[in-house]
Amino acid sequence: MQRIVISLDAMGGIDAPTSVVGAAFNVAKLNPRIHFLIFGSEDKVVPILQALSFPEERYDFVATKDVIQDHDKPLHAFKNGKESSMRKAIDAVREGLANACLSCGNTGALMVTAKMVLGTLPGVKRPAIAGAFPTYENKLIMLDMGANNECSESVIFQFALMGRCLAKVVLQIDNPSIAILNVGEEETKGRELEQKSYELLKSSGLNFIGYIEGHDIVKGKADVVVTDGFSGNLVLKASEGAINMFMTLLKEISKNSGLIALVGAFLLKRAFKKKLTRIDPNVNNGAMFIGLDGIVIKSHGSATTFGVTNAISLAYELANRDINAQITKEIKDLEERGIGLNFVEKIKQTSAKILGIST
Amino acid sequence: MQRIVISLDAMGGIDAPTSVVGAAFNVAKLNPRIHFLIFGSEDKVVPILQALSFPEERYDFVATKDVIQDHDKPLHAFKNGKESSMRKAIDAVREGLANACLSCGNTGALMVTAKMVLGTLPGVKRPAIAGAFPTYENKLIMLDMGANNECSESVIFQFALMGRCLAKVVLQIDNPSIAILNVGEEETKGRELEQKSYELLKSSGLNFIGYIEGHDIVKGKADVVVTDGFSGNLVLKASEGAINMFMTLLKEISKNSGLIALVGAFLLKRAFKKKLTRIDPNVNNGAMFIGLDGIVIKSHGSATTFGVTNAISLAYELANRDINAQITKEIKDLEERGIGLNFVEKIKQTSAKILGIST
Known part of the structure; x- marks a missing residue:
């Protein structure tokens, strides 16, 4: 059984990292093919992983230092956010470590960073947000x-x-x-x-x-x-x-x-x-940054755990079908x-x- | 008691002329200062006036031949609609016979005709629809x-x-x-x-x-x-x-x-x-074409009698306060x-x- 790896920016969004890690846990229970690469602050994410008893074989956790804030300007976030959870989650897609990535964070920063890191599909002039x-x-x-x-x-x-x-x-x-x-x-x-x-x-x-x-x-x-x-x-x-x-x-x-x-x-x-x-x-949560050479899903910043669960399912679906x-x-x-x-x-x-x- | 005259295009709108004439009747009952100038097809409007027993001293009816259709292009409507109920209602404002006019008809035609007939207030570049x-x-x-x-x-x-x-x-x-x-x-x-x-x-x-x-x-x-x-x-x-x-x-x-x-x-x-x-x-029905040298109110085309009543009240209010x-x-x-x-x-x-x- 080939597994599908989703890289997660655990730090973006109002209820993060609780909502993001909780959603990953929910999806992992239902879908044996899915594996997570979770990027975030060690002191915030690890206690949640432990509290949930998240099975260790279902995820890899990578501690990151920085967090992109909602008010960060996109280009600034791209240039100065190399050690952020958002950037690392996107990098994982470029490096072939993940089939898709997901963030509930700063939309502009996610779009600019994803575009710079992943590039566009051949011939595509402008990636768009599709939902x-x-x-x-x-x-x-x-x-x-x-x-x-x-x-x-x-x-x-x-x-x-x-x-x-x-x-x-x-x-x-x-x-x-x-x-x-x-x-x-x-x-x-x-x-x-x-x-x-x-x-x-x-x-x-x-x-x-x-x-x-x-x-x-x-x-x-x-x-x-x-x-x-x-x-x-x-x-x-x-x-x-x-x-x-x-x-x-x-x-x-x-x-x-x-x-x-x-x-x-x-x-x-x-x-x-x-x-x-x-x-x-x-229910309708999760938009795709379409036209990029890699799957990037943006979840609503105010999405609940249930909302992020749906966005992760969309990421899985698009990766599984190789959109x-x-x-x-x-x-x-x-x-x-x-x-x-x-x-x-x-x-x-x-x-x-x-x-x-x-x- | 100074009266306020509202000229009505009785023919525009889905439920016209029933909704328009019915609304005028409702407002006339409540507001003794208001007087209507009603423009429309004789065979359609007169039976409604009679059925309602609309008091004759509260309105003047002027029979018109043409009706601007919803699909008519604005400039075409302006050039060829000189005998229409919409045009006559606007003309009444220009001629000082009415303090404000109201139509539920073709928005583009109403805007272009009103702009051409009434002109704009001094210095105004573009009239707008405000609601x-x-x-x-x-x-x-x-x-x-x-x-x-x-x-x-x-x-x-x-x-x-x-x-x-x-x-x-x-x-x-x-x-x-x-x-x-x-x-x-x-x-x-x-x-x-x-x-x-x-x-x-x-x-x-x-x-x-x-x-x-x-x-x-x-x-x-x-x-x-x-x-x-x-x-x-x-x-x-x-x-x-x-x-x-x-x-x-x-x-x-x-x-x-x-x-x-x-x-x-x-x-x-x-x-x-x-x-x-x-x-x-x-309830919120009635938008003003603001910036014109004359008060023109557009009611939603699908407004009910109750909706048109509210739009007429707005026309009255704006005329009464000399907006x-x-x-x-x-x-x-x-x-x-x-x-x-x-x-x-x-x-x-x-x-x-x-x-x-x-x-």
């Missing part, structure tokens, strides 16, 4: 959720290709439908970026279904939604904010509205619980069909030739 | 919610000035706090647009509190949130989508989870109702303090002088 977005029935993949504030249409096109691969592997959909996030559904809506991206995707032969609006994402009208990292991050956080507001109101009512409401809330909660998992951030080999293969296949990562450049060259412009 | 955004406790004003996909920092700065005036009038706050929508709170976060806008607002002496993230909007950390129309529209719709998803799940559970959950839902709903008004789109005179006065005051609508140009000229560049 599951909660919908009524299924999940959908959205990218970019925050790695690139501003993108060109050719970068958006690459996001579509990579998101398609991720949806095939994670959502197990044969020919995922792709949509561009926009402020309207009509062809004329949006900025130049949306309109140029639309033209590219329309002529690509992919399963492109057009624009999707913010309120339609949750309806699951598309399997993959592409957008720049600024817009993706805004939409993700606005949805989180609205859902959290609803949950807080629900709790407030149960507490302050007397016995009748309390009984109501209790009865409803039991029925609600199953449905709520669809939109629980801890990056699949992305490379898929892109090669598309390349052969003339719509790979260099599709945009080819279109530009063709247009230039037709117009008699030398390139 | 209340639901939060836990209070309301906040957000702009732009969709009029300008792309903006410069000087336009964002003007949004802050206009939003500040609206918050003073509508939210009755003395010195409203202003924040810029962004993907993080740190000064280094965001695009060039956010960073340049940050510098301008920081040096303006206004009550500027920095950046605000999507999930913090609902916490009501600011009174006014400024952003470009693309981002504002995405965030607004994403929040709506998440809230609607929650409401739908709640309904589903009450229906399909047996008696216990049904009882629970019923009990909870009674307690929930009051709190839910905070986030009900029909545009207040914006003009406030901007003049700020102008005298050196931070008015031309603040940005002055800063640029000063920098140019210091740098020895001729302007």
